[in-house]
Amino acid sequence: MSAPADSREQVFDALADPTRRRMLSVLGERETATATELAAGLPITRQAVAKHLAALAGAGLVEPTREGREVRYRLTPEPLSGAMAWMATVGGRWDTRLGDLRKRLEE
């Protein structure tokens, strides 16, 4: 497996929170962002965002880079493939349509 089973837990856990998913989505469009930048577009404090970023970084979904006095985060979506693989495996035994979707996504 490309992803250690241990990290799968962290990935699913990271994805469980709507705010974190939203942050991932933003980072998908935005290249990089700092905690304060993200907080500006969310109804929560910068510190809360920082905690979420820590969770995302722990799952390997995001990578921090220090630049002077600020820290820019960029999306590193590789771990998502592990989660998707798990779903495809579970669902694939039952529903072949899911297998088809997986094939399409793998292209």
Next chain:
Amino acid sequence: MSAPADSREQVFDALADPTRRRMLSVLGERETATATELAAGLPITRQAVAKHLAALAGAGLVEPTREGREVRYRLTPEPLSGAMAWMATVGGRWDTRLGDLRKRLEE
């Protein structure tokens, strides 16, 4: 989007718990199972399993069928495709941005 955004929340939430993922995995191999059957293979009570099954059913990942005095659950993995699609989108946008960046840098 193919999946109502509302149910996506429930799906990701359902997948966040390791016990629930394990139950899904078992149901993927086992066709159907009752709450007590599942509890037998897990370190928790039947009632706890029942709660998890309720969560899974709420996410549409599992469907209960009454058979006499017992209730058999079977896996209905369709909602997984919604979650997978979301991940593919987030990760895919990232790929696109990377491509754009590369193009711009090459000029």
Next chain:
DNA sequence: CTAGTGTGCAACCCGTCAGTTGCTCATCAC
């Protein structure tokens, strides 16, 4: 140097949730 902005750390509420126990109701076997 001073002011301003961005991070990091710690302590602290508060809600939710996984799990438990205890009981009742429904169904099958005898």
Next chain:
DNA sequence: GTGATGAGCAACTGACGGGTTGCACACTAG
């Protein structure tokens, strides 16, 4: 009928997690 087994419901506990505030530290700008 009686007894056993399976499901459902309700209340409770304990822990974890999201969010906050408050303050200290680091870096840039003037």
